[in-house]
Amino acid sequence: MHLFKPNKIDVEAAFLRYGDVLYRLALARLGSDADAQDAVQDVFAKYIIAKPKFNDENHEKAWFLRTMVNQCHDMSRRQKLRIFTPLDDVKNIAQDEQTVLSDLLVLIAQLSPIYADVVVLHFLEGFTIDETANLLEITPSAVKMRLSRAREMLQELRKE
């Protein structure tokens, strides 16, 4: 069932707080501006429908990020081929950063989802090990193990 009456003020405030981080997380994981925008819209649709209650801002942030991680997993599974949109089509990225970002996103795309998640959240977004573990609902030691493995894989990929 998808019936709702959106509270415009809540949605706008939430987008101002989390829109950017959600979008770039989706872009890093899905590799396409169109898919990233779809993912963000779907997360906000879930927010509007579920109208979750939050204890505090950390709780709210975790909800949005966790929902986006799961959304990316779902969309990744449905993609038969990874599709990349050249970043020069993405107007909100500075031209001089497009090459750097393109190379970065290609690297991340070659990681399996469980490694891509920890890499993006910890190294790129700057969440601590514990925060990353909380967002992904895994143990801190699992995060460390995945980061270690991801580091090895990225080093190999960069050599190619």
Added chain:
Amino acid sequence: MFAEKEIIAYRNIKAPDALREKIIARPKSYKKTISFIATIAACLVLIISGMVINNQSNIVVNGQKLNDSVEFYYVATAMERTVNSTVVVPIQVKAWRDTKISVLSGTISLENLDQTQEVNISSPKEILWKIEPQDAQGEFEMLIEDKKGVKKVTLKYDNTKVTVTKEKEK
């Protein structure tokens, strides 16, 4: 793991303005082209009471009593947009006497039965109303007829906005 310039470039990524507009814009300006394939499972709950006060039926749509009209909004998920262009609207009708339900646009069916344009019920049932958004200029009619009279329910679908209107009994 990553060079500082990579991390800076990544954190400089901003959500597009167009995305912001889509998410926070007022519903009447929320644009979704028909070329997107959509399947909507919006649930309308119509309760037609056989025991009415003042000889008027109570109709409830989406938890709201339908006096004149009820509006609500729906956003299709990306997956739903890719499935097909048919809109399927489940309607629960609580009837306590013989009631004929017919549609002028789209088709209806009781669960597990074939699609048709008319069904007869005499107890509470869920009806699936299947419509094509691009048909009938986004406006669809249902007639609910029993011994008391005929009620016309109009559903208008305009991108995300759904409006259900009850017309006066004939």
